[in-house]
Amino acid sequence: xxxxxxxxxxxxxxxxxxxxxxxxxxxxxxxxxxxxxxxxxxxxxxxxxxxxxxxxxxxxxxxxxxxxxxxxxxxxxxxxxxxxxxxxxxxxxxxxxxxxxxxxxxxxxxxxxxxxxxxxxxxxxxxxxxxxxxxxxxxxxxxxxxxxxxxxxxxxxxxxxxxxxxxxxxxxxxxx
Numbered sequence: 303x304x305x306x307x308x309x310x311x312x313x314x315x316x317x318x319x320x321x322x323x324x325x326x327x328x329x330x331x332x333x334x335x336x337x338x339x340x341x342x343x344x345x346x347x348x349x350x351x352x353x354x355x356x357x358x359x360x361x362x363x364x365x366x367x368x369x370x371x372x373x374x375x376x377x378x379x380x381x382x383x384x385x386x387x388x389x390x391x392x393x394x395x396x397x398x399x400x401x402x403x404x405x406x407x408x409x410x411x412x413x414x415x416x417x418x419x420x421x422x423x424x425x426x427x428x429x430x431x432x433x434x435x436x437x438x439x440x441x442x443x444x445x446x447x448x449x450x451x452x453x454x455x456x457x458x459x460x461x462x463x464x465x466x467x468x469x470x471x472x473x474x475x476x477x478x
C-alpha cells in the first residue's frame with residue numbers, strides 16, 4: 303500500500319481549511335484516511351499550521367510520500383530537516399546530540415523569523431490605520447474650512463443686503 307501525506311479539504315466555499323492526513327494513495331481526496339496528522343488554515347496571515355510533529359516524522363521514516371503542498375508545509379515546520387538529520391545520524395556522519403543541537407538552532411531561527419513577520423504585519427497594520435486616520439482628519443479639516451468659507455460668504459452677503467436695505471430706508475426717512 304502506497305501511503306501519501308496530503309491535504310483533505312474542509313471548510314466552506316471561499317474559506318478553505320485543510321486536514322493534513324496520511325492516506326492510501328488510491329483513496330479519494332476527502333475520503334478515507336489512515337491518520338490525521340494536523341490542520342492547515344491558509345486564510346490567516348501567516349498561515350496557521352498545527353502538526354503532530356512526531357507522527358508526521360514517523361510516517362516519513364516509514365516511506366510515506368508527501369504531496370507538493372504537504373512537502374512545503376513539512377519543510378516549513380522542520381519535519382523534513384529532522385528526517386535529513388536522522389539520516390545523517392544513521393550513516394554515522396554525526397551523533398544524535400549534534401543532530402538535536404542543529405535542529406534546535408534551526409528551530410530557534412525559524413521561530414525568530416515567524417515572530418518578526420508577525421510583528422512587521424502588526425506594525426504595518428497600525429501604520430496603515432494611522433495614515434488612514436491622518437487622511438480622514440485632513441479631509442475633515444478641508445470640509446470644515448469649506449463650510450466656514452461658505453458661512454462667511456453668506457454672512458457677508460446678509461450684511462451687505464442689510465446695509466443696502468438700511469441705506470434705502472435712510473433717505474426715505476430724511477425726505478419726510
